[in-house]
Amino acid sequence: MANIRDIAKHADVSVTTVSRVLNEHPYVSKEKRTRVHAAMKELGYLRNQQALTLSTGKTQRVVVILPYMDHPYYGLFVNGLAKAALEHDYRLVMWQTEYKLSEERQALDLLKHREVDGAIVLSHEMSFKEMETYRAYGPIAVATVGAPETISSIHVDHYASFVSGIHVLQEHGYEEIGIILSRSHSPSSLARQQAYFDEVAHAREQWIWTGYLTSEDGIRLAETFLSQKERPRALFFSSDYVALGFLGEMQRRNISIPEEVAMLGFDGHPISRAFGLSTMLSPNEQIGRQLFETTLAEMNGAIPEIHGMTVSYQAGMTL
Amino acid sequence: MANIRDIAKHADVSVTTVSRVLNEHPYVSKEKRTRVHAAMKELGYLRNQQALTLSTGKTQRVVVILPYMDHPYYGLFVNGLAKAALEHDYRLVMWQTEYKLSEERQALDLLKHREVDGAIVLSHEMSFKEMETYRAYGPIAVATVGAPETISSIHVDHYASFVSGIHVLQEHGYEEIGIILSRSHSPSSLARQQAYFDEVAHAREQWIWTGYLTSEDGIRLAETFLSQKERPRALFFSSDYVALGFLGEMQRRNISIPEEVAMLGFDGHPISRAFGLSTMLSPNEQIGRQLFETTLAEMNGAIPEIHGMTVSYQAGMTL
DNA sequence: GTATCTTCTGAAACGCGTTTCAGAGCAAGG
């Protein structure tokens, strides 16, 4: 395959001139420019991206780190990310961690080895302290709260969002509220618990269900919930998919929602609308887009940005 | 940042020796090996992946081309792909096309410009004829039927699968069957239509609904379906998400399923189980895994592989 | 004792595009 030197020889110019033509540098005479173009066409020249990358030190890639690619929760983030990346002619390298710290480290090592220009972390096990050790090798943006000022953060303000969700429940007359969380030790779960205890007078430890992530978990939860003697009058989920699994299972058992228990989801995934799930709509696509854009800005010298987003109530029929 | 030559100087050996240490080549004396390791540690050496890539000509990346990253249908494929890629120390570059031919071309251009070693195409607008023009630059694997023998194909045999789905419906006593398709001109839709006409005695043109892709489309479909005078007794969907949207909307309208109309989905997405959707389970994660593995095999000289997979019935409560 | 291996080492070339630097030619400004 022809390279820049072959073109130079064929067009009887220097490699510098060919490079200038490729980069549309103005200081090339019309005549040589056409000669170079002709040579490129004739030899079927294709610029070698790898060489360009080594030469410029810019990869035009960012790594996206997330636990599972097929979890619908991340789908909306990724969609926003993908659109923004494409617009700016960047490529997205996806790294699925399954919540393993070792995988996160490997993914961030791409930064160290100059395989990507930046990293976007949608969910992490790693401490911010450790994450900061990678910061010297490129910008990092996370979608979670609590980031230090060296790391950009575009996130849902889970505390404020949970507070507003609880207020929605209270406005509908529910006082005895339970909450469903994903992993118990994640920052978002902690913020949600805090909001729960701060805002719900009847808050109880045993009304916090932890470890529910998927729709199957939601199905399981129905059993667990119904077997409990003292039950809350409303459940506030932290994910629509868990809520939908629960809802489907309750329907199967012919248990009326919201009569038996009211439900409020969290995400606003399109499918929720079909089943009339009341939910808190989270601007995930927007967050994805902004995560990319802040990363890009940092690569061009901007300082890290911290931005908390809020959710809005989307009415359904489960309240 | 220290490079291989700095290390060489610091350890007082040649760059060749350093390279040999990096690659664990046996012919290096113990003594020099330790000296090199010490120098690398002292200077904090990090191998530059870009240089390695240029030098070896191998990128350790494949591009995955798909219309939407957040469509649940692709989630299972991508999960399988991601697992297989990680196991083999490959990176996945995701390219979202939104069904645009121009985006597909750009994505496949990565192959031409040596930015990736191979391409995996989950859905495409491009003709196989055009796709073959990229074949010279690296292996291509698709998840659709009809590929020429230069292109690997690991796909659901939509014809056979639709035939078996129709048989399931017929075994349940349904003869008047309608089908819901996504894009009308895709190869899978054509295969499904063919199966429909071949197997359903009461097949009717107006019982084929085309252009349904998302759960929202499923909601829309309910209205369209109910407004129709002569309706089939059963609907065979080509996607669980469309089916779920439809099912939710029917529930909202208090219309009994399967009494008013029976439903059979296609995919076997986890969430379907929660709502008792009867569906045809498709081995998408397995397909994703195999797509990667066949691509890898081709990079190592294997010949393209064509493999049709079949689906299995997963009982629910909508039949 | 000579021929043949095996082990170990490093200089130089390679992959390929970009950038720096020096210089030539020509026009405009004073």
Add this chain to the structure above:
DNA sequence: CCTTGCTCTGAAACGCGTTTCAGAAGATAC
């Protein structure tokens, strides 16, 4: 007429790791 400035050009160095090739030293084979 001289200075300054712009336009155009190419040689060489750079980014950095790998590979080829030639050769030295020591060990084994016959």
